[in-house]
Amino acid sequence: xxxxxxxxxxxxxxxxxxxxxxxxxxxxxxSELVWLETGQEFIDYIDNQGSGDIQLTLLDLxxxxxxxxxxxxxxxxxxxxxxxxxxxxxxSQEDHEIKRCYELGINxxxxxxxxxxxxxxxITTLGLFWGTINVVAE
Amino acid sequence: xxxxFQPSEAINSKNLLYQRLTEQFITDTQGFEVSNESILFRSxxxxxxKMAKTGSYILDVNTNSLQVSPGFVMLYxxxxxxxxxxxxxxxxxxxxxxxxxxxxxxxxVKELLKKELSSSETxxxxxxxxxxxxGVKWIRRSSKWMEEEEKLLVTLMDITxxxxxxxxxxxxxxxxxxxxxxxxxxxxxxxxxxxxxxLSNGIYEILEIDPDIEITDLVELLKEKIHPEDLDLWRSxxxxxxxxxxxSTYQYRIRKADESYKWVRxxxxxxxxxxxxxxxxxxxxxxxxxxxxxxxxxxxxxxxxYTVSHDLRAPLRHINxxxxxxxxxxxxxxxxxxxxxxxKIIKSTYRQGTMIDELLDYFRSRNHIMAPDWIKISDVIDxxxxxxxxxxxxxxxxxxxxxxxxxxxxxxxxxxxxxxxxSNAVKFTSKTESPMIKxxxxxxxxxxxxxxxxxxxxxxxxxxxKLFSVFQRLHKQRDFxxxxxxLASVHRIIxxxxxxxxxxSELDKGASFFFTIPQPLTNEKSG
Numbered sequence: 001x002x003x004x005x006x007x008x009x010x011x012x013x014x015x016x017x018x019x020x021x022x023x024x025x026x027x028x029x030x031s032e033l034v035w036l037e038t039g040q041e042f043i044d045y046i047d048n049q050g051s052g053d054i055q056l057t058l059l060d061l062x063x064x065x066x067x068x069x070x071x072x073x074x075x076x077x078x079x080x081x082x083x084x085x086x087x088x089x090x091x092s093q094e095d096h097e098i099k100r101c102y103e104l105g106i107n108x109x110x111x112x113x114x115x116x117x118x119x120x121x122x123i124t125t126l127g128l129f130w131g132t133i134n135v136v137a138e
Numbered sequence: 139x140x141x142x143f144q145p146s147e148a149i150n151s152k153n154l155l156y157q158r159l160t161e162q163f164i165t166d167t168q169g170f171e172v173s174n175e176s177i178l179f180r181s182x183x184x185x186x187x188k189m190a191k192t193g194s195y196i197l198d199v200n201t202n203s204l205q206v207s208p209g210f211v212m213l214y215x216x217x218x219x220x221x222x223x224x225x226x227x228x229x230x231x232x233x234x235x236x237x238x239x240x241x242x243x244x245x246x247v248k249e250l251l252k253k254e255l256s257s258s259e260t261x262x263x264x265x266x267x268x269x270x271x272x273g274v275k276w277i278r279r280s281s282k283w284m285e286e287e288e289k290l291l292v293t294l295m296d297i298t299x300x301x302x303x304x305x306x307x308x309x310x311x312x313x314x315x316x317x318x319x320x321x322x323x324x325x326x327x328x329x330x331x332x333x334x335x336x337l338s339n340g341i342y343e344i345l346e347i348d349p350d351i352e353i354t355d356l357v358e359l360l361k362e363k364i365h366p367e368d369l370d371l372w373r374s375x376x377x378x379x380x381x382x383x384x385x386s387t388y389q390y391r392i393r394k395a396d397e398s399y400k401w402v403r404x405x406x407x408x409x410x411x412x413x414x415x416x417x418x419x420x421x422x423x424x425x426x427x428x429x430x431x432x433x434x435x436x437x438x439x440x441x442x443x444y445t446v447s448h449d450l451r452a453p454l455r456h457i458n459x460x461x462x463x464x465x466x467x468x469x470x471x472x473x474x475x476x477x478x479x480x481x482k483i484i485k486s487t488y489r490q491g492t493m494i495d496e497l498l499d500y501f502r503s504r505n506h507i508m509a510p511d512w513i514k515i516s517d518v519i520d521x522x523x524x525x526x527x528x529x530x531x532x533x534x535x536x537x538x539x540x541x542x543x544x545x546x547x548x549x550x551x552x553x554x555x556x557x558x559x560x561s562n563a564v565k566f567t568s569k570t571e572s573p574m575i576k577x578x579x580x581x582x583x584x585x586x587x588x589x590x591x592x593x594x595x596x597x598x599x600x601x602x603x604k605l606f607s608v609f610q611r612l613h614k615q616r617d618f619x620x621x622x623x624x625l626a627s628v629h630r631i632i633x634x635x636x637x638x639x640x641x642x643s644e645l646d647k648g649a650s651f652f653f654t655i656p657q658p659l660t661n662e663k664s665g
Contacts, residue, residue, distance in 0.1 A: 014616050015482060037614050064611040064622075065601045 004030040005055035007131060010042045010071070011035070011089075012063040016112070020058065020089075023123040029131040031055055039066030043074055054084040056130035059106075061090040061097060069097060072104040085130055149271060155218055159208040160184050184208060191296035198289050199250065213277070213294055215269040235274070238265035242279070249281060249290050259283075264297065276301040315339050322421035326356065330379040331413035333357060344402065344419055346395050365391035365399055375406070383409050389422070401426040436505055443501050447494045454494075458487035489619070496623040500608070503627060508548045508634060515541040515579050515588065518549065522557040526564055535567065541579040545586045546657050551631045558624045559590045559651050565618055566649065567594035585637070585654045593648040597641075605641055628653075 007024065011017045017035055024033055036042050042059070043066070061068035068088065087108045088101050098109050110126070113119045164180040184207075187193060193210030197203075204226055211221070220229035234242055242265050249261075260282045266274050281292045315338075318324055324340025335356040342349040345363065353359060357376065364372055368390035375388055386406045391399040406417040461484045465477075472480065519539060545552070560575070567573035576591040597605070597612040604610040606629035611622040632639040635655045643649035 012614055015486065037616075062609075064613055065598055065604075 004032055005053050005131070006034055007031045007055055007127065008034050008036060008042070008045070008057040010037075010039070010057065010063070010068065011060040012037050013060070016060070019119065020123055023120050024127045027124055027127045027131065029127060031131050038063050039068055039071030039074075042066075042071050046075065051084045056126065057084065057086045058089045058126070059086055061088060061092050061101075069100060069104075072101065072106070076104050087126055087130070089126075152215060152217070152271065156208060156212050159211055163208050188212070192293060194291070194293045196289050196291055197249075200288055210294060213275075213296060214267060215271055233267040233269065235266035235268060241265065245281070249283065264301075274298075319343065324419050325416065326419065327410065327414060327416050328356065328379075329414045330376065341419060344421055345392065360392075363392045365393065367391075375404070379406075379415055380413050440501060440505055443498060447498045450494055451491065454487050454490055458484060458491070461487065493621045493623075496621050496627075500623050500627050500630075503551065503554065503631065506548075506551065508551065510546055510548050510635070512544050512546050513549050513552065515543055515545050515552075515586075518552050519556055519560075519577065522553050522560070525557060526561045533568070533573065535564065536572070536574040538574070538576040538578075541577055541588070543579045543581045543586055545579075545655060547635055547655055548631075551634070555628050555631055555653070558628045562624065562651075563590055563592040563594065563649075565594075565620070566596070566613075567592050568618075570594050581657075583657075583659065585656045587652060587654045589650060589652045591648065591650040596643040596645045596647055596649045598645060599643055602641070602643075606639070 007029070009017060009020055009024075011020065017037075021033055021035060034045070036045055042057075059068045059072070066074075068090065072086070086106045087110055088106050089110050089112060091112050093111055101109055108126075110122060113122055164177055164184060187207060187209030191209075191213065193207050193213040195204055195206040195210050198205075202223070204223055206221075206226070210216075214230055214233055216226075216229055220226055231239075231243070231246075242263055245261060245263055260280050262278060262280050264276060264278050266276055268274055275296055276298045278295045278297045279292060280295075281290060283290055318338060318340030322340075322344070324342070324344050325338040326341055327336040329335065333355060335353070337353060337356065339349055342353075345359065347353065347359075360372065361369070371388060372390050375386060378386075387403065389401055389403045392402050394400055400421055400423045403420045403422045404417055405420070406415055408416045410416065461480060465480050465484065468476075468480075516539070519541060556577075560577070563575045564573075567575065570593060572593075574593045576589070578589050578591075580587045580589075595613070595618065601612050604612065606625050607622075608626040609622040610626075611620055613620065629639055632653050632655065637653055637655040639651070639653040641649060641651045
């Protein structure tokens with residue numbers, strides 16, 4: 001039996017998180033959904049649980065204490081080049097941030113849509129792609 | 139540079155020669171009886187030559203014979219072998235620096251041919267000679283044609299020191315002038331008693347006056363050029379010169395040639411005596427323009443923010459309004475989830491409203507013109523206390539307020555500081571069992587320090603550097619709400635007062651915020 005992989009949501013805004021998680025739950029995925037609220041929690045999770053079974057990480061940039069970008073920088077510095085898919089999902093559209101994220105090796109940069117329809121569509125697409133294609137090895 | 143390194147043999151032989159020549163000069167009888175007086179005069183003359191570093195000679199144009207003083211020989215550092223009538227002229231000429239030879243030679247030729255020379259004139263020429271022992275020397279040669287005797291009298295003087303000083307002076311002069319031009323500045327030494335002034339070139343440039351024209355009355359000139367609205371200020375500044383030794387900086391406009399005005403800043407500085415003062419004038423038109431543009435930009439920015447936030451609030455109001463109406467009309471008809479969703483809508487509108495307000499407030503306070511005064515800290519706290527009393531209604535917070543001091547600060551801005559720090563303390567102790575907030579002030583001669591200490595949730599010290607940044611928060615919205623602008627505003631206000639603010643904390647133990655504001659010495663106030 002295949003190990004159910006994990007989809008990480010790193011997002012501090014409660015309502016945004018709820019919207020994202022509820023949309024993801026509607027997709028036929030076997031993945032476990034994990035919600036982390038700050039960059040620090042994200043780092044700690046990787047340190048403690050490892051990243052071998054992460055199918056996708058949705059990463060917000062603007063978070064209290066440790067931001068998404070700062071977390072990415074720290075992950076980069078850590079010796080283990082653990083490759084796991086990271087899609088930045090943020091309201092931010094600043095060029096220098098987009099550039100820096102790609103330099104740090106993310107897979108995609110997605111701006112959070114404002115309307116319900118667009119938001120749902122984006123999350124569903126992301127979830128379907130990474131959750132089913134990116135299957136965890138046995 | 140060569141002076142120290144000549145073989146002592148050369149120096150010795152030259153010295154011996156000079157000594158002998160001097161003795162000869164002093165005692166030379168030429169067959170006549172020499173009186174003691176004559177010897178005395180010759181000795182004096184000889185000593186004089188040595189001290190003043192001069193030398194002379196007389197040329198008989200008809201016989202071509204040359205009579206030279208010992209000083210001349212020493213000046214040119216001639217050797218014994220050069221001292222014959224036929225060799226001497228060439229020996230001397232050969233020491234002249236090639237670049238200076240032409241001028242000297244053409245004068246010499248004129249003298250030899252007695253051309254264009256009149257008795258009443260002394261001709262002067264300056265040139266360099268190259269000597270064995272002393273290197274390059276600057277010589278000033280003054281010559282006079284004596285008509286009756288048909289002889290040419292020439293006196294030479296070593297002006298090397300003078301030339302060096304002159305070069306240094308010229309360099310300094312150049313430095314000063316180019317400095318003034320670059321800085322668009324001029325300097326003046328003004329005597330308010332006599333009205334006399336010494337002006338640098340820079341002044342002429344600023345006033346757009348031909349530097350060849352001598353300005354005899356600076357005050358009269360300025361009176362005519364200064365903008366009518368600035369005349370009173372300028373007059374009072376001039377009038378106060380004899381009555382004070384304080385430095386002063388002020389500005390006025392000066393009319394330009396094209397009838398427009400330029401801004402000039404005056405820095406009145408050092409006093410040379412009770413009436414005489416040194417001042418600089420600087421063209422600051424560019425600076426004023428930049429400042430003006432900046433002010434304009436700030437105003438436009440504020441206007442923009444005001445408009446945008448105003449427009450942003452409208453739909454927000456609608457959402458909030460209708461959501462609340464909806465909640466009222468559907469009361470008891472909604473499921474738990476549905477009611478929860480509606481509540482979240484309403485809560486979000488409040489949050490956005492607060493963000494817009496705080497953002498607007500932050501930008502407005504940037505432009506607030508500070509009006510500091512002596513105020514009682516306790517009064518400021520009392521004023522703002524009521525503003526968050528609704529949050530503390532159902533809670534029993536232990537307040538310790540010990541702020542007996544008076545502080546020199548802007549009342550409104552200080553109010554914002556306390557409002558922010560205190561409402562933060564109230565907020566972060568909302569989950570604490572026995573909340574306590576302590577506000578203490580401390581006064582020292584130079585500054586007042588205030589501390590706001592609470593025993594609430596505190597913050598993670600690792601992220602201390604983000605504490606005062608705009609939109610940076612150290613807590614999750616779920617735990618404690620907030621926009622992340624409050625402390626940034628406080629930081630800005632304290633900085634504008636010239637003070638500092640910092641904080642310490644231990645998670646779940648509490649947080650302490652400290653700020654200092656420098657105070658003017660009370661002596662200055664009591665006058």
